[in-house]
Amino acid sequence: MRMSWYHRILLSYAPIFFLVVSVLIFSFFAVLSNSAKDQIALTDEAIATKVMQVIDSSLKATERMLIKEMDVNDSMAAFFRNDASKIAFDYFLISRKVDEFSSMLPLSNSIYLYNEKSGQVLSHNGLSSLDQFGDREFLVEAYRSGTYTSGWTNPREFKEFSHEAGGERVVTLFKYYPVTGDRQGAVVINIRVPSLVSFIKDLTRYDAGLIQLFAGNGEPFDKNQGSPAVRPSGQEQLKHAVSDYTSWYYISNARSDKQLSFLSLLHNFWIILGLAAVAAGIGWFTYVTHRNFKPIQAIAGRIQDYTKRRSGELVRHPAKDELKFIEAAIDGLLERSSQFEQLYKDDLPIRRRQRLSEWLEGGTMMSEARWKQEMAKLQLPSDFARLMAAVMEIDRHSQFANGYSPKDQYLLKFAVSQVLQEIASDHLLVLWNEWLEPHQMAVVFYLDHQESARSQAIEAMRRLQAWVSDNLEFTVSVGIGSDTSFYADLPGSYEEAREQLCHKPLFGTNCMLGKESIRSKREGGIFPHLQLVSAIARSFRQDDGHWQAHVNKLAIVLQNGIFSQADLHHVMDYLLYQIQKELDEMPEEVHDLFKRDYLPQLEAVADSSRTLNEWRDELCRLLLELEAQIREVRAVRNNDLLVCRVKQYIELNYADPELSLGKLSEYFELNPRYLSKLFKEEAGEKFIDYMLKVRLEEASRLLLATELSVQEIAERVGYLHVISFHRAFKNMFGLPPGDYRKKSDGVRRAGE
Incomplete structure (x- = not known):
């Protein structure tokens, strides 16, 4: 079997291509091996240095926070104050304050306080004497010699109770209290070594631990690493980093690829072989190209002869390059073909719209077979069991036309049409929709024999309404016609x-109107509903949050009855009378505010509203504004105003890492305890709980609305350490920040 020209060219070039590429690849790896080993060593050093910087930063932050806390923490000072009146509950409060400070530290830890004069030690588990304290030996040695006051210790065994069989490995920060002046005792922070090792594994994202941490005496922090290590030297020096702060050092476990090292021994040989392969390939390419170019030259000659005979019909400006000459000839043929095709496509939407308009207006007088032929020419469906017409109308089209340019109107209408097509595809529906009027879109549904087909079509239009309402700045109403089994009867469904849609004023905007929804309204007077009006006024004065539900219930009652504009005026007048009567029992400022600013606007609502929904919405808007004004008046008369100012300050400055109760007290010139008590009484929650809620709710919003990393989000909401942010976020939302973002993205995609 003869091969095609493509396969002949492919087989001509393929052997030399694979040979040259293979040789070059081996040569490349051989030359690159030495450089790769150096880069691996540099990468190991960079990783070890980065981990060291993060650990040192966390430990320094812990030391700074402790020194600051020793200066400002009244509870800690109370422990060292030798006051015989302290009772067990006082020590419990001090222990709880120390625990709160401990929870703010970056790493898992424990803290205990030592009072030299009383010989007592206070820890998380309670108060004990020095003789009974499990860590007595370390505490006595450190306190007397001052050996450990300069920084963190190497790993050591710690147990809080002397009767414990074993302890836990920790590194310790020892500080005299106070920082300056006569010593009254000491504060000791123990960070658990497993927590430190786990933190390093989380940083490097290796379960086995890419970075190994060793103390200054060579003792490994992780006992699973084996025997004590020896400080690396020589070329291995690039693979470790030593901390100037703690004297600990960090060693990477990465190793160079031995295969690359083997290839590096032969790199000179591979370079020579690669150059020889390139030279051989150039010669082969020249020969094969010359042989394969002959058919192209022959084609170009035939096209040139034809062009000369046809007066340049295919190619107007012959090119010297044969391939460009052939390309120009093919482009000429394609251009002529595309011109005819484009003319047909451009005319197709106009012909479709015209044909649908004629069909729905009853102007199509042809047999069903001829009608199917016309549909086939227009690339439209023609097979159906039943047909149903629907009309979608833009609500308040005059506002829509004034608010958007003609180009934007066209784009919005096109978007609505495309969304309807997608929704119909989801419901396995076939339809034909066109904008026959500036404000109306006609839709023809091709239904099957299933009884649920009509309800599915109506549901598709409801989904379209919901999408427009949620994503665009206008709403649409839909009219549904009856279904028919003959194409010539569709105009009746369209007219229905x-x-x-003529009943839209009765139902309001964004409504779905069909034979299922149009029904007679019940008649009745307004007197039975005046009790509901009184309930609205009473609920508004009591500020119990139920008056809006009463307004909605009143609107439904009025919707179900036949009431004139005069009846609506009567209802509104009685409502205003009841509200004014209820507000007379409130302070004079509230009564004056209502009469001066809101009574005239409320009296005009009934006249300015075109529908009951507009009346209800405008009434609720004005009452909500009045409700907010009344709350402000109430706030001026008590401490609510001050608490509101504190909340506002927190909401504006939550990103400040130094934001605290003490800083707020200085800003508002109040005693911290008084401010804390006042905030709890008025706001119903602690200051720290409210600040955490503001920060974490903002963090939740940033996780869902932005692509910022967790570290960046933590800094934006006022956290210096991402570990603390992780812990607080998980306590509030039940998930770490990363998992929370993934779960929300999954729920959103499932909803879409």
Whole structure:
């Protein structure tokens, strides 16, 4: 079997291509091996240095926070104050304050306080004497010699109770209290070694631990690493980093690829072999190209002869390059073909719209077979069991036309049409929709024999309404016609759908109107509903949050009855009378505010509203504004105003890492304890709980709305250490920040 020209060219070039590429790849790896080993060593050093910097930063932050806390923490000072009146509950409060400070530190830890004069030690588990304290030997040695006051210790065994069989390995920060002046005792922070090792594993994202941490005496922090290590030297020096702060050092476990090292021994040989392969390939390419170019030259000659005979019909400006000459000839043929095709496509939407308009207006007088032929020419469906017409109308089209340019109007209408097509595809529906009027879109549904087909079509239009309402700045109403089994009866269904839209003023905007929804309204007077009006006024004065539900219930009652504009005026007048009567029992400022600013606006609501929904919405808007004004008046008369100012300050400055109760007290010139008590009484929650809620709710918003990293989000909401942010976020939302973002993205995609 003869091969095609493509396969002949492919087989001509393929052997030399694979040979040259293979040789070059081996040569490349051989030359690159030495450089790769150096880069691996530099990468190991960079990783070890970065981990060292993060650990040192966390430990320094812990030391700074402890020194600051020793200066400002009244509870800690109370422990060292030798006051015989302290009772067990006082020590419990001090222990709880120390625990709160401990929870703010970056790493898992424990803290205990030692009072020299009383000989007592206070820890998380309670108060004990020095003789009974499990860590007595270390505490006595450190306190007397001052050996450990300069920084963190190497790993050591710690147990809080002397009767414990074993302890836990920790590194310790020892500080005299106070920082300056006569010594009254000491504060000791123990960070658990497993927590430190786990933190390093989390940083490097290796379960086995890419970085090994060793103390200054060579003792490994992780006992699973084996025997004590020896400080590396020589070329291995690049693979470790030593901390100037703690004297600990960090060693990487990465190793160079031995295969690359083997290839590096032969790199000169591979370079020579690669150059020889390139030279051989150039010669082969020249020969094969010359042989394969002959058919192209022959084609170009035939095209040139034809062009000369046809007066340059295919190619107007012949090129010297044969391939460009052939390309120009093919482009000429394609251009002529595309011009005819484009003319047909450009005319197709116009012909579709015209044909649908004629069909729905009853102007199509042809047999069903001829009608199917016309649909096939227009690339439209023609097979159906039943047909149903629907009309979608833009609500308040005059505002829509004034608010958007003609170009934007066209784009919005096109978007609505495309969304309807997608929704119909989800419901396995076939439809034909066109904008026959500036404010109306006609839709024809091709239904099957299933009884649920009509309800599915109506549901598709409801989804379209919901999408427009949620994503665009206008709403649409839909009229549904009856279904028919003959194509010539569709104009009747279309006319019925348009008639349904005439009832829109009765139902309001964004409504779905069909034979299922249009029904007679019940008649009745307004007197039975005046009790509901009184309930609205009473609920508004009591500020119990139920008056809006009463307004909605009143609107439904009025919607179900036949009431004139005069009846609506009567209801509104009685409502204003009841509200004014209820507000007379409130302070004079509230009564004056209502009469001066809101009574005239409320009296005009009934006249300015075109529908009951507009009346209800405008009434609720004005009452909500009045409700907010009344709350402000109440706030001026008590401490609520001060608490509101504190909340506002927190909401504006939550990103400040130094934000605290002490800073707020200085800003508002109040005693911290008084401010804390006042905030708890008025706001119903602690200051720290409210600040955490503001910060973490903002963090939740940033996780869902942005692509910022967790570290960046933590800094934006006022956390210096991402570990503390992780812990606080998980306590509030039940998930770490990363998992929270992934779960929200999954829920959003499932919803879409």
